[in-house]
Amino acid sequence: MGKVRKVVHLTTVHHPLDPRIFYKECSSLDKAGYDVTLIAPESPDLQLERQNEISILPLKKYKNRFVSMVFSTIEAYKKAKKLNADFYHFHDPELLPVAWLLKKKSNVVVYDIHEDYETGIVTRSYLNRPLRVFISKCYKLIEKLLSGNMELCLAEKYYQEKYPRGKCILNYPLLNPELLKNDELNEDFENKLLYTGNLTKDRGALLHASLPKVDEKVSVFLFGRCSKGLAEEMFQVAGEKQTQLFVEGVDRYVPKQELDKSYVSQRWLAGLALFPPSDHYKKKELTKFFEYMTAGIPVLCSDFPVWKEFINKYQCGLTVNPQNESDIKEAIDFLRRNPMKAKEFGNNGRKAVLEELNWEKEEKKLLDWYSQIGSKNNV
Template sequence: MFNRKKVVHMTTVHHPLDPRIYYKECTSLHRSGYDVTLIAPDSSDLKDEEVRISKLKKHSSRLKGMIFGTMNAYRKARKLKADVYHFHDPELIPVAWLLKKKNNVVIYDIHEDYETGIVQRDYLTPTLRKILAKVYKIIENRLTKNMELCLAEKYYKEKYPRGTCILNYPLLQTSLINHDTTSPRVNQLLYTGNLTTDRGALLHARLPSLDPDLSVHFYGRCSEHLAQQMKQKAGVGEERMHIDGVNRYLPKGEIDAAYSSRPWLAGVALFPPTDHYMKKELTKFFEYMTAGIPILCSDFPKWKEFIDTYQCGLSVDPYNDKEIVKALNYLRENPEEAKAMGRRGREAVLNHLNWQKEEEKLLKWYDSLIKKDT
């Protein structure tokens, strides 16, 4: 296809084995013949990885990491003299701007709606949030004019009409696709992914208090402070709330094992309404579906439309305890329909909503960008 074009993926924020960056994009490009290097923070989780990783030194604070990590990433990237630079953090926009030349391609991979994300930072004053969001947008618009935009979500097209959607759909994993979903469902709920208040951590924490027989299991990074808040919110149900990931990164393998560890009643995503998430198709949706687990999520219009389209779960008001209990009872009292929800979700992933489909788009896009640039 081509003569081993050199590709450099860059992140100073994400874990080096981030599923989208490492297992999907970098691995797909590597296996298709590209010479791929990932510049990313060092981690004890790294062993003999398939894709070459150039490690960045870890720093004691986020500020030091942003300053010195970014400078180090630039030095490493410049030395590699890549044909394609593909970066994953807004902090790296100035670095990418410096790396952009007439004879290379620079891609900004937009994982989040960063503008609305800044507005939600509760450790900043409302006024400062709005100012920073506007400043960020101005810088982004000016410095990314000559870059390609890779969008992880469909709705990002509203803000970035020239962007190319390479959606963050799941890998088709045999262990999840083939595991048994016919066993009677246990009275246990599953949540996967990072735990934060804007991802509904405190809403999920109160679930055990709604039913004395219900337990909730969380698999994802959670700060010690937030874990304590969740325990307080759980109240009498504290012993039936389990968090695996307090102050640590959970490797993808551990999360995958959780999906198939038991026949979960549902996978939950009871988020509070925010501009940042209301239109976003969560990665956990597709992973729950791959594992054949019914979804119980907030009834945001886009989320409800998704659930209704694929008939793969139930959507509820995340603040309405009676509605949540009614949905849980429905899943328990209608086990065949719960199994059917899981089955329909899995079929949708197998047929349409999977990384293998997106991989084809990624490789064709890369090929067209390189041809255009030569």
């Protein structure tokens, strides 16, 4: 019987039940026979969803972001080193020094790049812009110096422009039976719009909050972590229409099961991704696209060229200028007046996910890649 290879996933930033980390990568490796441990911030939500043999080692949480970057990183290193793993797979740029220290000739270290951090740092509102630009440039240099002997795992296709040697393991959705059986779509759509995922201004929180004023018939439901301050600002934006705005996730984590239920809880007119123009998001294929598509929900998103090309390719929704209210209202009106076309968009999206855009295909790529890089490093 062959050796059971040990894998340690590390994050000091992401929730321990992050869908990509826990439900996709860790779970796929666990099912394939690897001994999987996840080192991640402590959370009471772990009691909500435990379905496999993955060991989770919690890290102490700190309220201060910068204190956390120091002490959680040190704790993560100590716990990871003790495990003496064959594979270390980390998910945050601040863990680059830890990963560099963990790398030996007898193991594999994988840097899982979830974001375009170089442009992402520039969008951080809690720092002034000159400092953000400076940190972004420093990050790029440090990343290049420290990651030279690491394997790179890319969550987005376009990241390969910056990391040509990286392996694309795309963040496509799990084929969720509950969403896939949501196939009783008919012309009885309600005037309800859905958004799922974390809520921030650069992800269109204020644009989404304004929609009941743009089209007085619609109600907007948003499921995802949202700071209390931002939620209050969103209700101010909605003004007299704030009774048509629903925010589920104020100052709390929204479990995956709750998100999944949201997709099938209503006859959604569309799934939203009206993001303001941003270098950070304009080339990303958002995970929420695929989840809306899985549930047969038409997508209504910003008309960034890459997004527009994606929506046109799969004929799964509409794109609009996010800064043009009449453009947005016209698109909502079109879906409302053309229920059979809306149903067609939903069916097209689901078909694309079933045939092409799903984690089951990415899982095979992940396992084949692990086998390949393990052999290359004699693990």
